[in-house]
Amino acid sequence: MARLLPVIVILAAWLYAMVDCAMADRAAVRGLSKTSWFLITILPIIGTLLWFIFGRPRRTAPPTSGSTRGRRPVAPDDDPDFLRGL
Template sequence: MARLLIVGGFLALVFWVFSIVDCAVQPATRHRGASKGAWIAIVVLIPVLGGILWFALGRRRRRDQESIRRAAPDDDPEFLRGLGKTEQDDRIRRLEEELARLDDETDPPAAEPRS
């Protein structure tokens, strides 16, 4: 019985330390419901229960974050702001030149007029 308590206490200690480290190293965008400092305080002050709360409620899952960022580039205001007008103009000009070159390659030679 004493061994079981020692093993359980050791596992609780490992889980507690792991919870603290996981909470501390996650970027602020992965914390849900409270600030990063508040979550660290919860996990530290309420040893095992704080860790369970952190993993169940506080930690934003990667798939949750991906669904937030899953937008087409033309729907993303940051992406659109990052595009300069000259960048767009240069790309359009290059595409037009390429299309003109392809048109020239595929057009049959013009017949010479007969006199």
């Protein structure tokens, strides 16, 4: 079983990299085109590492609109506007 663990980890990372590449936004992919990155990720170890280091889109904060800036979601029973409508 100990011999299979590295193989399972490599296969899981490879599959995750391929799905992540396929689901990534085309405009957010860094470096090469999305198609090129997908073809690179076909190489199990090298392609996976290259995708995670150089091609994967960077995570950014979600955009905020001006009206909800500084507000956080509130439960309905804590929201004064909701309670007024009851």
